Amino acid sequence: MMPTYKPAEFVPSKAKGSWVWDKKNKKYIDFASGIAVSSLGHCHPILNKALSDQSKKIWHLSNLLTNEPALRLAKIFCKYTFAEKVFFSNSGAEAVEGAIKTARKYAYTNINKNKNEIVSFSDAFHGRTMMTIALNGSDRFIEGFGPMPGGIKHHPFNEIKNLERVITKKTAAVIIELVQGEAGIIKAKKDFIQKIKRLCKKNKALIIVDEVQSGAGRTGTLFAYEQFGIKPDIMCCAKGIGGGIPIGAILTSTKIAECMQLGSHGSTFGGNPLACAVAEQVMTMLTKKSLLNGVKKKEKLFLDELKSINKEFKCFGAIRSSGLWIGCKLNVTKSFNLDTMMKACYAKGLMILKANNNTIRIAPSLIIEDEVILKGLKILREAIQEQHH
Structure with a gap:
């Protein structure tokens, strides 16, 4: 290794x-559950059964074909959240990458071709890929891996002052964790969220909420955004939604999803039938x-x-x-x-x-x-x- x-x-x-x-x-x-992943503990009988049953039907299909577990899981997400459209990936970092692509494409298609800046916050953790370490805004993640992808601006988390200097007409999207996990469970303040909402509305910027760790019931609501008076334009989730099976998802509206045309994004394993069959049961239980x-x-x-x-x-x-x-x-x-x-x-x-x-x-x-x-x-x-x- x-x-x-x-x-x-x-x-x-x-x-x-x-x-x-x-x-x-x-x-x-x-007390770790695989870093907030095994949301229903280990070897839950309902999840074991879902995995076992699906393993006897279909393991894998490419996205040239669709599959029933993926469709059923997508319906659950749309029923219980703000979302109307779903894209399945394998992990949280991939969900974040796809969300950034979607936000930029939306601005490019609908508003202006040079509107591509992404605003993220200090002490964030959005993943370990090139784009996500650039978003994290901490030197310890990026040292030695440069050059970083461009078009990213950082601002101190929970800092209202000068926010209007970073969220501008050039901003395609703001990405935020409503509860920062890696920083030590720090909640976003209400007035900070309200100011982000106002500035995004004014500047036609999208709000991407990263709920990879805060989602799937972890905070006591199905997703944390329900407690913060904010409706995401795009939401990223993973970790706990699969109960231990690798799966991620991007959730958004029909209007935003429309810019992601045929062939604009893809994933070999995204929407895998085994993963979706398990996640369907996890999400069904977590909505109770x-x-x-x-x-x-x-x-x-x-x-x-x-x-x-x-x-x-x-x-x-x-x-x-x-x-x-x-x-x-x-x-x-x-x-x-x-x-x-x-x-x-x-x-x-x-x-x-x-x-x-x-x-x-x-x-x-x-x-x-x-x-x-x-x-x-x-x-x-x-x-x-x-x-x-």
């Missing part, structure tokens, strides 16, 4: 629900009010416990959350930091995530049982007790 990852010492061999077992049969509680309300209840359970841990150890500078997506900013010392905490949690049988360089990120299955939450937080507390002096 290329040395781009530093995996944990243990090798997982099987998983069920919110539990993972390694090759030595040691048990772990999963009881599940989404459960996310908010479980968030409160996490927050109450985390606050009580913090009261005892004064270990977190901030606890931020948006549904079952929680960032605990560490009061870092020499012996107490992200690496020591990750190691300590793994040793005790708990899987957590990092965000930024100082934040524990928690993103468990959306249907994790309350008693498993409490067990996992007990392990976290023990790890903190051990590490924090």
Whole structure:
């Protein structure tokens, strides 16, 4: 393997629900869900059945032919969101790339051929392809990979001042995460969103909302935009919508989709029948009010416990959350930091995530049982007790 990852010492061999077992049969509680991907836990019986049933019918077709699972999944997206048209990809980064192409083509076709600038924000994370690292706006992602694609402007996230200098007549689209994940679960402020909406309307610019990580029920509504008083022109989703199967999607209106003519975009594996058959079941379950309300209840359970841990150890500078997506900013010392905490949690049988360089990120299955939450937080507390002096 290329040395781009530093995996944990243990090798997982099987998983069920919110539990993972390694090759030595040691048990772990999963507070990571593959970075907010396994939204219904591991090996959910309904998803297993969907995959198994579809595997006996058709695995793959090119997009020279359509397939029933893809059509059914597209209908679900259109029924439960603002969207009227869907394009399927394999991943979040591809959804973002396709969204940028769509926005530029829309401006080119309908408004003006030189209207092509894209505005994105500081501390964003939109992916790892050339276009998406250029959008991220952090040097650590782009160093050594240049030259970067042009036509991109950056502005500080949640900063209203001077926004009108970057969103101009030349802007084709603004791309935003309503909750920034990599930055440590930072929500966009209402007035910031309102100003973006006003400037985009005035300058005929599209709003692309990146919900790759915030979507699929993660924040307690099917998609986060429902909580922010904003209707995207284009939305990117992936991660949790497939419950563990690679799938991404671009959602938009008929009017915007019309500019993407025959042959203007494509994807070999996009709309794969196996992926769509599973995602159809995931999305059907995630639209249930009881599940989404459960996310908010479980968030409160996490927050109450985390606050009580913090009261005892004064270990977190901030606890931020948006549904079952929680960032605990560490009061870092020499012996107490992200690496020591990750190691300590793994040793005790708990899987957590990092965000930024100082934040524990928690993103468990959306249907994790309350008693498993409490067990996992007990392990976290023990790890903190051990590490924090």
